[in-house]
Amino acid sequence: MSDSATILLVDDEPSVRESVQAYLEYSGDLTVKVASNATDAWRILEKITPDVIISDIMMPEVDGYQFLEKLRDDPRFQGIPVIFLTARGMTSDRIKGYNSGCDAYLPKPFDPEELEAIVKNLLERRKTNEKTATDSAKLEEIAQEIRELKQQLGQQQNTLTTTPSPIKIDLTPREQSVLDLVAEGLMNKEIAARLETSVRNVEKYVSRLFSKTGTNSRTELVRFALKHGLTE
Known part of the structure; x- marks a missing residue:
């Protein structure tokens, strides 16, 4: 120790x-x-x-x-x-x-x-x-940020013009599913349960989404996805 x-x-x-x-x-x-x-x-x-x-x-x-x-x-x-x-x-x-x-x-x-x-x-x-309690608190904070972000963007829809993605992003069906659930504000454990897979696999998919979109956090990922029509 x-x-x-x-x-x-x-x-x-x-x-x-x-x-x-x-x-x-x-x-x-x-x-x-x-x-x-x-x-x-x-x-x-x-x-x-x-x-x-x-x-x-x-x-x-x-x-x-x-x-x-x-x-x-x-x-x-x-x-x-x-x-x-x-x-x-x-x-x-x-x-x-x-x-x-x-x-x-x-x-x-x-x-x-x-x-x-x-x-x-x-x-x-x-x-x-x-450590588990701290990690859960951090994830819940991120989930709350994502929910607030979606609400803000929803309120701005009348003035915000959605533009197409400047780059072509090919997502696998499972990556798309994970992205959609991240955008709902779900945490990895909840996503794993919804998709009947392991938390480790969800972490891998989220990491791939970061790489494909050039983002570094779940909030950035959701902002990018919403802006470019990759999720609703």
Whole structure:
């Protein structure tokens, strides 16, 4: 793992805090902040937002379940993966942990190597989810631009004269279908579903359309296609 991540470890046993912190920080990829109870953990959370939280369940005053409930009720920390550490190994306790919103459950005593593997797996999963969300947001923004562009051009039809394309562009039936759907403001995943093909194939067709029309973005492609009568 190339990027450094911050872990918040909450446990009332000093030996657990020391050993886990030393083990996870050994490789240099992880920075571990420690707290002996939920109250101290919350003070740390007011200053930093960790990438993963590891929490004991059996703690004085505020237990792990109550701590997790407070985390999930706070919009700032709702998406942070939480790993429960506990001496309890009963199935009912694990079910309660998962129902409370924890992402992994590791009964004590545990192998630090297993804990590290769980942490890194959750970090990779979170990174993937964030990238997917970012990509989806960008595509939706592009789709919205295309819809607004078509609306603007539609309003200008009385004064805008459509001119023939200065060059002859030969599109295959599938390229034409993809172009028409791009012009509708659909995203690659939606186009793939409509045409019963893969997202990868749609990406290839869009890339070919960019090349054939000399455009570099979906908005430019739609503007060019509408101007030269390649789509409606």
